Amino acid sequence: MAKLFLFDVDKTLVDSCGAGSRAMTAAFVQLFGIDQGFAGIDFTGRTDTAIFRDAVAVHSLDGDFATLLARFQETYYSILPSTLAEVQAHVLPGVPEVLAGLEAAPGAFLGLATGNFRESTRLKLGRFGLYDLFLAGGYADDSEDRAELVAVAIERLAEASGGHEPREVCIIGDTPLDIAAAQANRARSVAVATGFFTVDELTAAGAGLVFPDFSSWQAVLDALLG
Ligand SMILES: [Mg+2]
Missing domain, CATH: 3.40.50.1000 (HAD superfamily/HAD-like)
Incomplete structure (x- = not known):
């Protein structure tokens, strides 16, 4: 079998060691100029798309969700390698x-x-x-x-x-x-x-x-x- x-x-x-959420937070600042964009949003066991959707709703961001998500992903992927390198x-x-x-x-x-x-x-x-x-x-x-x-x-x-x-x-x-x-x-x-x-x-x-x-x-x- x-x-x-x-x-x-x-x-x-x-x-x-939190590098993922740190990079997501940094991407949110870079794209939308909002600090601590994910504060109060639960990450544990959830999908990154659902987490991002919550942040878009909390901060009432305008625009098509798929477009916002694609921009966010691109920025997040550009930041993540350096945040991973900074932690143990x-x-x-x-x-x-x-x-x-x-x-x-x-x-x-x-x-x-x-x-x-x-x-x-x-x-x-x-x-x-x-x-x-x-x-x-x-x-x-x-x-x-x-x-x-x-x-x-x-x-x-x-x-x-x-x-x-x-x-x-x-x-x-x-x-x-x-x-x-x-x-x-x-x-x-x-x-x-x-x-x-x-x-x-x-x-x-x-x-x-x-x-x-x-x-x-x-x-x-x-x-x-x-
Ligand atoms: Mg897990």
Whole structure:
């Protein structure tokens, strides 16, 4: 049976130490002359498109949303590499070993399901050589709604992996929104408490399996592949 593993990015694979939100804030200043454009807007587990839409509404920006979004993305991508370089961004414990183990497992395929845009995902993971490990992904470019982008990610990874049936789909993330998106797609949900939520909170949110982190990577691999 094919096993599709789709990973969230922020606080699941890497900790970019707020570089993403700092670059988004800087892009907002550069484009619209507004300081702290995202103050009070929740980022955790949400898509960057939805976060930007909230900021556009809060500041009553005029103009076609798609045009505003395209300008924002272009500016954000130009700023993000330097904000990433300024912080101690790092890969989370055990992640390289878990990804290598899954990549080597027969019938297992790796994908991404993230609220980041595709290009910011490439920038955040590429600096650690992780981006090219993933065959396909679903991104904030695909939908503002996490469950919908997870559906897109599953479809793309299934196709990229050769369309094997039957298949088991596993969504791996650090927030209750990752868990809800897995449930909406009738996928197995695995959570890791390396973000803002504890093991207990993620368990209460309905995750099928929860790890404090991936440092015991052999046990994580056994659980994922078992
Ligand atoms: Mg996350």
